[in-house]
Amino acid sequence: SDILLLDVTPLSLGIETMGGLMDVIIARNSKVPTKAGRQYTTSIDGQVNMKISVYQGERDLVKENRKLAEFDLKGIPAMPAGLPKVDINFMLNADGILTVQAIELRSGVKQEIDVVPSYGLSDDTVEKMLIDSIENAKSDVEQRMLIEARSEGEQLVYNAERxxxxxxxILTEEEITxxxxxxxALKEALAKGDKDLILKxxxxxxxxxxxxxxxxxDMAVGQAMKGKSIDE
Incomplete structure (x- = not known):
């Protein structure tokens, strides 16, 4: 019988997110050509640049994966954290060239880069990276959960203080205290690095x-409605 061989990605492709975590955009064993994307935002007020670091591998922490490229998306309009919408798209063509594109949707500012994920990648390297990911799966998950809890806690502290x-x-002295x-209490939990305590x-x-x-x-709605009649 005839056998059709399909090209697939030997390792996952993704970017670095808060805390040094790997966020996979194109998963391992995806058929080539392929494309995928995800939307991100800023984490601090007035952020005008976003660093996009591209990695290849199966580990939860980018430091354990293979770095392919890095570039900056510049010119993001200064807005409160969470308002900018940045689409990051990965397009892997039949020749094995990966185009990474970042675009901020409100302003249209865009940046992209081409990389070749297979460059310098041997079968032995792929096998070793896969074995490492299996052997370290449990500890990787634990580290990811702690980092995600810490990122959530730090963001909450930032938002509350702001x-x-x-x-x-609009707050009483007692409420502020x-x-x-x-x-x-949350800062102390973050310093201890205890995931469950941080979440609590x-x-x-x-x-x-x-x-x-x-x-x-409620106050904002009240101000907006002030002076308006029901007929309006």
Whole structure:
């Protein structure tokens, strides 16, 4: 019988995200040619550049994978964290050339780069990387979960401190004091590096501050409706 051989990617392709984690965009064994993409955003207010680091491999931490390329998406309009929308697209053609494109959707600023993932990659290297990923799977998952918890906790601390500095007028002294106590508790958990404790303290801070955001929203709606009649 006839056998059809299909070209596939020998290793996953992705980018580095917060905490040095590998976010896979094209998975291992994907048929070639192929394309895939994902949307990202900024993590701090006023961020105007985003570094895109491209990696190849199966480990959860990029430092254990093979770095292929790096470039900066510059000229992102300064906006509050989370508002910019950056599409990152991977396009792997039949010749094995990977085009990585980053575009900020609101402004249209764009940057792209071409790399050859197979360059300098031997069968022995691929086999070793696959074996390493299997042998370290358990510890990799544990590290990923800790890093994700830490990133979430750090972002929550940043958001809570920013909220207090910008909206202290809608909070009582007691609310500010208690919020700061929750922030300190979360910072201490982050310093200890205990995943479960970080998640617990993050939940407590989240629950305590959630009514503040609702209060701010109600006030904004009230201001918008002030002076308007029902007929309007």
């Amino acid at each position: 909220f207090i500095s910008k909206n202290s007028q 208690e919020t700061n106590a929750h922030i300190i 303290k993050a939940d407590e801070l989240n629950e305590f501050t959630r009514p503040f955001a609702e209060r701010l929203m």
